[in-house]
Amino acid sequence: MKIYNSYTDRLEEFKSIHPNKVGMYICGPTVYNYIHIGNARPVVFFDTVRRYFESKKYQVIFASNFTDVDDKIIQKSIEENISELEVSSYYINAFLSDVKSLNCKTDYIKPKVTKYMNYIINYIQDLIDKGYAYQANGDVYFRVTKIEDYGALSNRLIDDLISGSRVEVNNLKENPLDFTLWKQTFEGINFDSQFSKGRPGWHTECVAMIDDIFGEQIDIHGGGTDLKFPHHENEIAQAKAIHNHRVAKYWMHNGRLSFKDIKMSKSLGNVIFVKDVSEKLALRYFLLSTHYRAPLNYSDDSFAMYVTEWLKLENTLKTAFFKLDINNKLIEETEITAEDVNETITNFNSSMDNDFNTANAITALQSLLRLANVSIRKQDDFSTLNQVYKGLIYMTEILGLKVELNPISNENRQIYLDWQKARKNKEFSEADKLRKVLTDRGVI
Template sequence: MTLKIYNTLSGKKEIFKPLTEGRVGMYVCGPTVYDSCHIGHARSVVVFDVIFRYLKALGFEVTYVRNFTDVDDKIINRANELGISSSELAGKYIQEFYDDMDALNVERATIEPKATENIDQIVTLIEKLISKGIAYQVDGDVYFSVKSFDAYGRLSGRKLEDMMAGARIEVDQRKKNPFDFALWKSAKPGEPCWESPWGKGRPGWHIECSAMSSEYLGETLDIHGGGKDLIFPHHENEIAQSESASGKPFVRFWVHNGFVNINQEKMSKSLGNFLMIKDVIKEYHPEAVRLFLLSNHYRSPVDFTDQSLKDAESGLDKIYALLERIEKQTGPGREKEREKEAVAGESGKGDIWARFIEAMDDDFNSAQAIGIIFDSVKKINRMLNNNDISSKTMQIIKTGYGDILRTGGILGILTEPPDVYFAGKKSTGIEKGAIDPDLIDKMVLERSAARTNKDWARADQIRQELLDMNIIIEDSTEGTVWKIG
């Protein structure tokens, strides 16, 4: 199957072919670093992390650029409130971004530029737009003339005439058109600023991404991504700036992810339902958070509820439990076997991987891909339950094992050995006071005594009570052990 990607610009899925065969240039708008990252940021970053991983798995050489907006009105205002410099504030939240994303097992982008480190490139691009008569300066400010770009509004499907007719925006008499936007803002007292041909000032938000994307990826990008909220005006303005300057198509595939809702309500500060990543991962395993964020198609919204996260954790447990079961079946040296299966060539890949690829080739359909994994977990468990240890069956199970690990590598999950994963869950549960290990040990001993006395009804009753507490017990010749399910 061939990779197809839904292109926001055309409104349909298109076969993906990069500008240069075998190479992909992808730019994704990163955070404006004035506060902690919330779960909405996490979805965008995780979605494009998976796309990055998948493109590499297909054999593409990917240059992935994700920027930091480290100078902006919000940053300046917040820094002033706290009585610190804008650079100090930005530095703090850049580090926090890395802490959050490292916890979520997000790979570093190939290049992670900061706006403040690309001022020269921004100034050069603005000068080019002015020289073409597309931008104009007024009192040290520089504006882009939207009427000079005939295709303005094609990404968002908006018409400039219609927007002007219903406009309720503050009118700046210095602008030629109310929708003209700032490329350069003249310096105000106490604000960070840089020298420019128009006097001291700082860049506007939109021009930063146009300058950085062209600097590191060239004038035409294969993929440009971000949240749906960026389609207008940010990405619309990027197209206008970039294509006006270069005369070339700016982006071949526009990719936008859907929002995270909280209990079926839009996440907003006015509703007080912003969930910060650092708080979410205190309550839920980071891999479960990733699994949740990928559980719906990336273009669709996903609804954050306690139950949805518990379901994601339960699903993750089932995958890890199967891996643990297979590793025990294969005997000593299972870590070497795990490593070998994870890096096996095409000859070692089976049906699970083939179906996973088919789902991901259909516009990165992670929801369907995850469903394939869960379906495979059930099937392999049934095979193990049948106690069929024939060479053919064991080969199917081992191939499935390797396939599941490979899919985990694309989705950014299954990074721990199962015993480490379950030990960590037990430790975390004890620390939170969610489980009482002494009580569980006592119940396990009581069950063992009931089994010795052939009181099967009582033994089964205790097992069910433990299951209701999300505790799984495993019997072996060496005794009984328990873990959090």
């Protein structure tokens, strides 16, 4: 299995730090608004990564934070005349309900900055004690020049960064590149510390929480490509200072989503909120339709295509299930022997093994759907239909494209069989009556 490591800029063989275990951390949202479909891209993608590891019997320890201390949250609380805590808890719930509607697993570790304040303060103190950070007028800054290969993730040279950095008004810093670990503030929510009354910097929050949750280097750290610099670079600098490692063995970054070729962002106001999309799983399908590292462009037409694809998938899987179920022919533990079915599964797996190429995995899924439609039309080949069905369940479970399948009740099965019999015997009025019962009950 290969992963493109953004840290080394290479496709690398994945080897977990501990056998059969994967530790993953994904930068989570700042909770001051609903999430838009661009925000949903990493959430859906890394949920799919988790699902694939789990299908390979890895135990995945998955964490993603809520940034619940931030200027934008303070701003919102002033605008709406409610507390910051009310703002953040409202949008945490909204986030969870949105991602659930996209069929993302929500049983993961969700650290909140407000609950981690002591740990974060101790982490900053540790950086000061080791000589990597300094206090200046109530603020604490990280001494970037102490990290020899600072810029390694985003391929920036420290000298270029210094010469390219804007002349800062802040003359408390030893060097304009030094970033804030703690900021003294009198406005909005603030916390007591030995440095001052203030708030931590965003870059130190994630790395401190990772440190507490995992206690060591993790396998995968993920997030949007926009976070490479400065956020992830600064996480790495702090972990190098304290532990001499780069936070994660593999760094993964997803490309951005644009809307009619312009970046979708709340500040530009060109957003589509997840909550406003009616076909949620079609959105998931669309988000996975392009390789995660490539940029993805949203347009009404491209999305409409995946609404159609989703409906086709749903219809085929439901029909296959119904045909097996109504005839009492569903075998849960069927062995896949048909060559063409096996081939689609092999293609699916090798696409996922190749840096989670969901675009190619979806091509394999669509080939299997074509086989399913052929198999559904065949009269009594339940063996192949079972194999196709099993393959579809396997693929849709990993991609998180969950189709609701409701087993038929014994009573409805009997009515269905009676209907078929009446049709065969040309008892048309009886057949029509039974058919109506089945359609009224939503069986057919």
